[in-house]
Amino acid sequence: MTTRRKFLQLGTLASLTPLTKAWGLGKSTSQSSKPVVLSTWNFGIAANVEAWKILSTGGRALDAVEAGARVPEGDPKESSVGLGGLPDRDGRVTLDSCIMDEFANCGAVACLEHIVHPVSVARKVMEKTPHVFLVGEGALRFALSQGFKKEKLLTKESEKAWKEWLKTAQYKPVANIENHDTIGIVALDNKQNLSGACTTSGMAYKMQGRVGDSPIIGAALFVDNEIGAATSTGVGEEVIRIVGSHLVVELMRQGNSPQQACEKAVQRIVKNQPVKSKEIQVGFLALNKNGEVGAYALQKGFTYAVYNQEQGNVLLEAKSYY
Numbered sequence: 001m002t003t004r005r006k007f008l009q010l011g012t013l014a015s016l017t018p019l020t021k022a023w024g025l026g027k028s029t030s031q032s033s034k035p036v037v038l039s040t041w042n043f044g045i046a047a048n049v050e051a052w053k054i055l056s057t058g059g060r061a062l063d064a065v066e067a068g069a070r071v072p073e074g075d076p077k078e079s080s081v082g083l084g085g086l087p088d089r090d091g092r093v094t095l096d097s098c099i100m101d102e103f104a105n106c107g108a109v110a111c112l113e114h115i116v117h118p119v120s121v122a123r124k125v126m127e128k129t130p131h132v133f134l135v136g137e138g139a140l141r142f143a144l145s146q147g148f149k150k151e152k153l154l155t156k157e158s159e160k161a162w163k164e165w166l167k168t169a170q171y172k173p174v175a176n177i178e179n180h181d182t183i184g185i186v187a188l189d190n191k192q193n194l195s196g197a198c199t200t201s202g203m204a205y206k207m208q209g210r211v212g213d214s215p216i217i218g219a220a221l222f223v224d225n226e227i228g229a230a231t232s233t234g235v236g237e238e239v240i241r242i243v244g245s246h247l248v249v250e251l252m253r254q255g256n257s258p259q260q261a262c263e264k265a266v267q268r269i270v271k272n273q274p275v276k277s278k279e280i281q282v283g284f285l286a287l288n289k290n291g292e293v294g295a296y297a298l299q300k301g302f303t304y305a306v307y308n309q310e311q312g313n314v315l316l317e318a319k320s321y322y
């Protein structure tokens with residue numbers, strides 16, 4: 001199973017991008033640019049490639065973020081999203097996802113089992129139902145009615161990891177390793193419209209029925225086409241407590257840059273949880289209407305990928321509070 005820790009150990013990261021040169025947000029990434037797409041974590045690079053195919057040919061940001069989010073969802077080697085995602089403590093892979101467009105249309109699914117691409121189900125919820133959010137059995141029934149196929153999401157590798165975990169059965173998320181990752185992806189298209197998506201298998205070995213921030217509009221994703229878009233990853237409970245992505249967008253509305261907005265949201269978590277915040281990871285990405293980007297996390301190690309015309313597709317590491 002590919003995990004971020006192994007990935008970093010292999011040194012593959014360095015070969016993907018000039019991480020040292022691009023530490024934090026250098027000038028190049030904060031400059032205005034459109035189209036632009038940014039995604040959380042190392043798998044953001046591959047996600048951005050798919051999103052860019054749409055953005056660079058004049059396509060819509062909404063289509064781009066969906067296409068990008070589907071990449072890690074469909075990759076059985078990614079243990080934190082979609083197929084191959086680590087299960088809950090009962091061995092069930094339950095997926096959470098949401099999507100939001102430039103008109104404030106949004107759709108979400110949570111605790112969805114057996115479907116490889118929850119982001120596409122979330123989009124169908126947005127486009128084909130009078131609702132925003134479907135969960136569990138109802139979400140699955142809806143997905144099947146829309147032609148999605150029922151599949152087994154627990155791979156041999158994720159089952160093995162779960163069985164290993166059962167030996168101690170301790171729920172103790174560790175920052176920046178595979179028991180919590182999510183792809184959050186936000187984009188600005190040529191028409192200067194914003195959209196975003198977020199998708200995850202959630203915290204590994206969570207309680208059955210647990211839902212984190214990832215499918216919650218306002219928590220892990222928010223888009224306001226007048227202002228900007230934001231997304232989050234990390235321990236979802238802390239993001240929900242501050243309605244993180246909505247907070248980031250509202251901070252931008254008050255005149256903060258995307259970078260300042262991400263920093264202030266992280267500081268809010270530290271203020272709420274001065275002790276706990278030292279041990280957990282939360283990261284935010286933000287993009288404003290001018291194509292300026294921001295990224296900030298509690299801990300070191302939060303990587304994200306930015307793709308625009310000027311600099312191509314680069315992997316960066318966000319600055320952090322600790």
Ligand code: ASP
Nearest residue numbers: 180181182202212234236
């Ligand atoms: N935010 C996700 C959750 O809490 C996990 C993650 O981003 O790693 O479910």
